[in-house]
Amino acid sequence: MTPPDVLVVGAGSAGCLVAEFLSRDSSRRVMVVEAGRGAVFESRLDRLPIDHPVRAAPIPERRGRPMVRGRGLGGSSAINGGYFLRGHRADYFSWPWPIDEVEAAFTEVERIMRVHRFSDAELGDVARATETWAGPQTGGEWPRVGVNRVRTNSVDGVRWTTANVLSVDRPNLLVRAETPVARLLVRAGRAIGIETGDGEAISAGEVVVCAGTTGTASLMAPIVGPMPLHEHAERIVRFTPRRALVSTALLQTVIHTSSGLEIRPYSDDFASFTSLAQTGVPIGVADMAGTQGAVADGVVDLGEPDADSAGRLEVGVETVVRMLGSEEFVDLVEPGSVRVDPTVGMSQHAWGTLPAGTAGTAGTAVDADGRVDGVRGLRVIDGSILPGPLSSGPHATILMLAALIASRWD
Template identity: 35%
Template sequence: MYDYVVVGAGSAGCVLADRLSRDPGTRVLLVEAGGTGRHPYLRIPKGVGKLFGDPAFSWHYRTRPLREGGSPEMWVRGKVLGGSSAVNGMVYNRGTRADWDSLAELGNAGWGWDEILPVFRAMEDNAFGATATRGAGGPLHVSGVRDPDPLCDELLATGARFGLRTVPDVNEEDGERIGYAMATIKAGQRFSAARAFLRRARSRPNLTVAHRTTALRVLCDGDRAVGVRVRTAEGHEEDVRARREVVLALGSLGTPRLLQLSGIGPAETLRQAGVDVRLDRPQVGARLREHRCLALRFRLNAPLGVNHRLATAAAQARTGAGYLLTRRGPLARPAYDVIGFLRTRPESARPDAEILLAPWSLGALTPGKPAGVEREPGVSACAMVLRPTSEGSLAITSADPDAGLDIDPGYWRSAYDREVGAALFRRLREFFATEPIASRIRRETFPGPGTGTDEEIIRSSLDGGYCGFHAIGTCAMGSAPDDVTDSRLKVRGVDHLRVVDASVLPVMVSGNLNGPVMALAWRAARFILDED
């Protein structure tokens, strides 16, 4: 018998395990379906390229086709201790005051900026030091880009000519700005949630970590959650019991799936899947929002950037050897080196788009195959509407926990998203037509100068753009009776069951979500402990 059973050892679960196990009188079980995450690629920041395609480290969720006649795509999530923080691009954002205050304005008391900023400051160990708006000395190391490629300095100079303020830490202010990406990297190595939070907690005798253990369903006694049925690495099914709470931290895909498998979800969806309905909750799996990244790639007219260091096996071997000796070079940097926030239209009250820039370029994308770095020099950009309003959904397709999901991404359904997305793409082209980067460009290789109308821009993003891997909303919190969770992240209709992950966010927090999810879990742990 445990006091708390936390399901999912990703960004949120690692934080919860650390915070809840600090009391030696409290017994905590952390359940993770993936492995321990000791492979060397999991420490190398640019190892993300190898990790995404490997089912040993990542879950692969197949979506519906993105458009009529188009192809589905794979949504990837981490399958090791640390979850997606162990396989992501490591870019660290926090969202803005307006983002967090909007949660409180929607009826979620306790989630405003004034409540969440102290959490970020306590959590962070920022390489730039502490200020009124960032922390130092916390468990999570955050740093800027070391020894950047010279082409990145030209991208920053272009941003300044483009009208963006150049800042050393893009998380320090909320206006239009550009700077080197802040990332969860320390001394050239990935700093995942497992390394930041779980490693120090695992020595505690009151914390048990069960890896390669799959949660099958939540166990209930009447209206109360009392535990979880799991399948061990050996294939045995066992019931683990929670005296106080079951906490689901499986993310925006895994958590609604487990709820639906447990009979908590849209009644018709459950019946079609062959699951007995315990609680008809139509919003479980609904309201899914995700960033869709528009892509731009250019061929350079000079041997600049890092393609030549990554394109071939021999080049990768040389670059890898240099990395092992120095912990520096392109392998020690985040997925994208430069990040900017901008307004797509003059009437926008605040930045409504994010751009990510890198001194490398990928070849053409082929569905189901990893993209390789081009041999010729190139530069890449991806960009996303920060706060999309289009909604999709997900649903189980069977009572079998190993069956696939029906994922409808819902991209570009709202007029707002399409208008801002098209304007963003044009602004990004204007950026690359600005000096000094303009003088480095030979031609646009994707999507190509023939892409110009709004419809063509949106179609190019579906055929050759990217998923942001920032899904939210599928167990959204709110004050309405049909909201899945309340402002303390408790599941309505089931006592002693809570959700702590990105699925509870009813609206998108601007930027990349790994940092906000860790802060959300830190804050939620306080709620849990205060109620005991």
């Protein structure tokens, strides 16, 4: 087989979009290799398939905290909550991409990902009570401090994933599923291809690693060594509902605070969306500044909130407790049932192991086009390259960067 011009490692959230954008040029041969299955996985928003035996992959973490990433075509976009929020516009001002390119890429991605705002008629009980308590919405396409109605990538209640976007019939595009990658092949300072788990060598003109933050870290470790890692610490306040709740999607509205918290009023007990046992209806309080963890010697450590972060989280918890005790929630919350989880959880948002910046800048692993410093013909495009914190979850931004970088390929 003629070696592809571009070999994309990973057909997850970013990889599918990179491959679809690059293969729009019919003269460019694109191959995608994916460790999981190749079929489009369809699931409704009233289910959260993080417990799926095939499509959800648990990731070991040093402190034993749960980590789950998507596996197969579409990656985590096929099993996440269908939350698709940009960061705040100001989040991107210091990033190495012009804000007009960022905005244009968001517009294109939101079009092809079928992104729309949850309507008033779709709101569940918890989201409706939260918006009544917190006041009018403040954000549109760009979220802001205050109440932000969630935007979602779905069609008629079914997730629209990056696998749907990649499902195009092009003679210059080849997707090889169930093909795990063991290592990157580098010779004389240039990436020349990959070696699969079966020992097969696949050559390529250029290799783009889109294996997700933790998957990419395992492939990049022999090249760059230990890497930083960031997560969004999340404290959970729970309550027992007084009655059955209306909930068509996991998360439909959020509150962004001036201190950098995202308050997440989940629509119902996670048992309503998964096979997990009932634990109460959760309201999440996430510090979007991020923790400082690391990936070293193949071990993932998500870090812990520092003292400042812990203080912000405590204030957020107090706010949520007041909210649940308000008259807006009196019909939903069983009296005396509000409680706070004793441990701090994480948001399944690992990011920033290889932060993008200007080539040659100290501490920068990749440039603004995803090129890896010191290795020609190798790029990284996924959550690994986020260069700083966001006020919202990172999924929409990761897809935006995949589209932005692929659109200006040279």
